[in-house]
Amino acid sequence: MVSTQAKRWGTFAAFVSPALILYVMFAIVPMLMGLWLSTTNWDGVGPWVPVQIPIDRFENEVLANLNPSQQAFLNTYYIKDEGQGTYRKQETDEKSLRGYKKYRAMALFSKAGYTNPNFRFVGLANYMKLFSSDSEPDFWPQKLQVVRFKPGDPLTKALSIPKKEFEENFLPNITSSYDSNLIKSLYRINGENYLLDETHFPRKGRKFSVAKELLAQEDIGDEWEGFLDAVEAAAKNSQTLDVQAIMTSTITAAANGSLSPESQTLLENGAVEVYDAARLKSILSSNWFDYSNRMGVLLFTAFFSISNVIAVNVLALLIALALDRKLKTQNVLRSVFFIPNVLSMIVVAFIWQLVFSHVFPLITGTSRWLSNPDVAPALTVTVATWQAMGYYMIIYLAGLQNVPQDILESAAIDGAGGIKRFTGIILPMLVPAITIALFLSISGSLKTFDIIFALYPSTTSTMGVENLTINIYRDAFVDRQAGLATAKAILLMLVIGTITGLQVRATKKREVEL
Amino acid sequence: MKKLSFVLIIALLSGFIFTNCKKEEEASADAIEINMSYYKQEITESLPLLLDAFSAEYPQVTIVTEIHPNDGGATNAAAAAAGTLPDLMQQPGWSAIIENAKNGYVLDLSSQPIMGKVIDAALPAVTYQGKQYAVPMDFAGIGIIYNINIFEEYGLEPPTTYLELQEVAAILQDNGVTPFAGLLKENWSIGHFLSMLHGSMLGAKVGGEGVAEFAASMNAGEADWGAVVDSEKMFRIIDWYVANMDEQAFEMNWNEQQAAFAQEEAAMMVQGLWSYGPAIGTNPNLKCGFIPFPWSNNADENKFFADVDSTFTASAQSSPAEQKAALSFLNWLSNPEAVRIWTEDVKLTSVFKGADLSAMDKPFQDLMASSATGAYPWEFQLAPTPTWEQATKNGAHSYALGAATAEEVVASINSSWVENYQP
């Protein structure tokens, strides 16, 4: 009896060990190491053991504090290079400082009192940094003010302002009544737009043609810029109807008696262009703006995951229901819907970039899609759903196969409508499939990296489409803070674990046993 | 069925072992093989020509290459940790060199003969704490690549001042030609532009050494990035630049900017000279010139924002024999044949004194001719990595989108620089 038990456990162990050992070695141990790394300040690239160390430091600081056998150990790997003035770490295939030897070397260095600036234990500092209020502003939602007209923009951008923009984002923002009246006098409504009264600003009157004239004057010459800048500054700061007086006094002050009367007149005439336009530009750039929301990393991660999970599952279920009916082209259709799942993320991003920049504008008339931060989050969900849907469709198709046809048919004969059949029979029997699909889609969307990264390789944070995994990648490989990045990853892991754990418990309770 | 699968597996395994097995080389006493890594994908076909010429002179040395794409040095770091750093490495200048030198990965080359053959303007980019750790190879610049045909069609001269540039753009607009091909879908190009303006303005005020001093005081937290230049003017130039791009600029990535320029829909593009090659590839009939972006109304202040682009370094982990072979390659690089191959076949400029560039296309000649009178160093190479990647690039991009103000961008660069500086 005992021997059969032992034999049984023996076989059990033999069968389970390969998978278990591999899993522990390549998933669990790295995870634990990640936990360890999150308590260090490692930047991800610096060496753990010095590659080169100046001769005097090595001999006096390190070797001096170790016993002979420890010294011998280090000396096998470090050779003195007089030409360079350092001890160099030399590795060949036979003798290399890796594995436990590397950790031994690290221990020896720290024992000798040599601190490695690249790799220090910092305890929970990384975690504290995450929770302190000022460290990560783009973690939290922000309401950004988006400027429609920048100080340096040409007036041509304000020649025609759409009605909505003018009435909601421009006029109401103007606080001074003088400015307000000025704008109202300069803009006239014409259909869907407010047009600028151009007689006041002839397009030919550009600053540089004025400048060229002034440049040609002997007593002005290179100083033209200074004069026009002074006029512009005066224009921005004054609020009076007597423009001429302001200009004259500004120019006179700037000239300080060095200009001939002819030059002065030329300057005043030319500066009129600058003055009025500068006034208008100043009003436009201070008052024409809109608000745009950025979700921030945390909210976007939540938004993306929730939307993706809902979209993918609903779509997959609907298509699975439609395809479950023994249609003639069933096999082909199934494959077609599954193909996106087979493509790599680079391909998918490439495809959709073309579609968004060339096809969508043709169909809808709006030209900015991917580069519009207000719709960018929704677009990432769309692309991710397109890519993943086929996989979940298969799961639901499989689940539908388990629904007995005869029960459905008798229900149909008894007069139960389509919807009643769905909610009463199909849905309850689909619960196992739904459990799996939810579990996989929730953890999958929380961990999404490839597809968003491929769509926005460098601009995830400015576009507001940075989720937690991309943020972590950015920390590790762009900002060179591997310790901090791993700390965040550990927290993410806890979140995923909690959510999926709760979800599985909740849905398992509702399973219908056959 | 089972037997078949077993046979298949055995076949595959043996095939794999066969193709990947390291053959033990029976090397003769002097012959030595060393490894070289490079990151510029464009030179994949032409680099072997250079190496063959070297082997012709030094037959006992064979150089085997491998490509390490520009991934911020992560491959390098992994190789260094594994002790498998290639004996020779092509590295970008400045920050990569500083990092390699700091971590001890590369050899000090100050006393090698080759360093004396390098033009002075190229030395700062490979210097760390007074010593040189790399051989600079080519000079790259960021400026305006312009279409000569379009300019001639409208009777335009390449602008030398900001005023002239504005006029050129206005004339182009009036004639329905987009002045600048835009690239605002990604953040690096507008980041370069911001850094170029700042670095040039600063360089004009304090000279090349002054820029390095400024970086040092930024490291110490004693300087204000926005206060050292006329920031208002700087951001106004950005506004003007963005306003003179294609309307679809925000949707355009690098490939589309190329296309617009190559198809002659836009007359200019502000880019590094590396963009010239692909543009010519798309449209071989293009005639281009290269000028510094004239941000100043004083023509003398408008110099190229140019610096050493790629360098060669030698690994500190090589055996003495490998090191000797690597150094012999480095010292050979100023050889006229080497320079010829580098400029004609590899199509990159050369920073060796007296290099003959007459076989290169006009834009390259424009760059080197102008740089003889001076260039502004690439300030962004001196900033800590996160400051350049996040605060500058993303800051410029946000600003262009209208989502950040100039003050916010400057403040974020200031705080990021101090926070992330590591001595």
Next chain:
Amino acid sequence: MLSLNKDNAVQRRKITNIVLEVLMIVAALIFIYPAVFVLINAFKLDAEITTNPVGLPSAFTLDNFHRVLTASGDGVTFFKALFNTLFLALVSVLGILLFSSMAAWAMVRNKGKVSGFLFAFFAFFLVIPFQVIMVPLVVLATDMKSLNLMGLVLMYWGLGVPVGVFFYHGFIKGVPASLEESASIDGAGVARTFFTIVFPLLTSITVTVGILDIIWVWNDFLLPYIILKKGTLVLFQFANFTGTFSTDYGGQTASLVLTATPVIILFLSLQRYYIKGIAAGAVKG
């Protein structure tokens, strides 16, 4: 009365089916349209891809494919890279299938606390984001000198068995133990029982997990990227054409088409087993 209802129902069903079929065909076409882009562009000349990305090729050319197939970046040709990827995918997947089926079978046939704990232990994997382990994996591989193809295979084994165990576990629960019991009565050893009797019964779930894992390994980008020398995997042909700042869309699209095709063909030919497998393994699980 009853028969009339049935006839009506059948009639209604037929019409709904036809309407549905048409609808689904249209939906499928719209759905797949974006992917057709890549296919069309692979047949265009490079210059035309930038000038005319949307339309049909004016000059149908196989030039891009030719370039991808003959290019050699540092001595790694397309076919060598393909062979490496095939090796990687097949050996990884076969290993995963073998080890997870063994473990799952042992766990199902030895119900108890230990098995329950192990199952949860394996399922825990699905919660770990790759970012936690990506840097440590490189460090460990460096230490073990396994920054090569074989090392990568081992990693895929370790990372793939949890999901494999998950699926096999569910499926095997539905396989009656009677056949195994009679075999053991006849004196067959455990190993023999497993390989000759049990494993053949697991065909559909094996196909399912196999396809899932092949797609995963074939398309995986980040892990091979940080572990291997560039150019040894088919996907890396992509890297051959994308330098620091340049893009060769023709080469990219052609190589992407070439690398996606095998997996598509694999799925098309085996989809029936695949779905049956998921039905039995995942859903019942």
